[in-house]
Structures are given as structure tokens and as C-alpha cells.
Amino acid sequence: MCRCCLSLCGTLDKTIALLCPAQDLESYLKSRSPVTFLSELRSSLQVSTEPGMRYNMPLMNALVLYVGTQAISHIHSKNQSPSMSTIAHSSHMDIFQNLAVDLDTEGGFVRHELADQ
Secondary structure (H helix, E strand, C coil), rough: HHHHHHHHHHHHHHHHHHHCCCHHHHHHHCCCCCCCHHHHHHHHHEEECCCCEEHHHHHHHHHHHHHHHHHHHHHHHHHCCHHHHHHCHHHHHHHHHHHHHCCCHHHHHHHHHHHCC
């Protein structure tokens, strides 16, 4: 892996560690537990009630990038290629779908981020 990729991975890991609790993300990706992870995700990303400042955007961006890269790694580990059929019914897609549905208008820009992944 190139130095740039290693640096990005380290930065993502540090940013994702801010997600409360970060170990729940890893657990959810592996086993879809704890079952409360998705319902608590939005509040973990919120940092304020002030309009325009409601979400921790660096954390949200890191989450989307991290989950996307983990999804691709998971698919490749099964000797498959990323496609709709290999990602559709996965814990990774659960997280993306939850973000797309659960976020309010201010957090809705993530829908565009998800579409770009």
C-alpha cells in the first residue's frame, strides 16, 4: 500500500474513533449487532442544535468513506467484484440506507456523498 493510502487509513481510523462508540461500528459491520447501532447513529453524528452546524461533517464524511472502503474490502475477501448484488444485503448498505433515510434536511447532503461512492 502506498504511503498516501496508509496516511489516509490512519486518519480515517482516528476520525472514526470519535464515533461513539467506535467499537459498535466494527461490530455492526461484522455481525449487524448491536441492533441499536443504526438507531443511535444519527445522534452520534450530531454535535449541535444550531442550524447549519448540527452535524460533525468531518466525522460523517469519514464514516461514509470508511464504510465504503470496508464494503469493498469485504467483497474482495470473498473473491467477488463490487456490484449491486454483492453489496445490496450487507451491513454496509444498512448503514448507507440508514443515513439516507434518517438524516434531516441539513444532513441530507450525505445522500449526494453516498451517490458518489
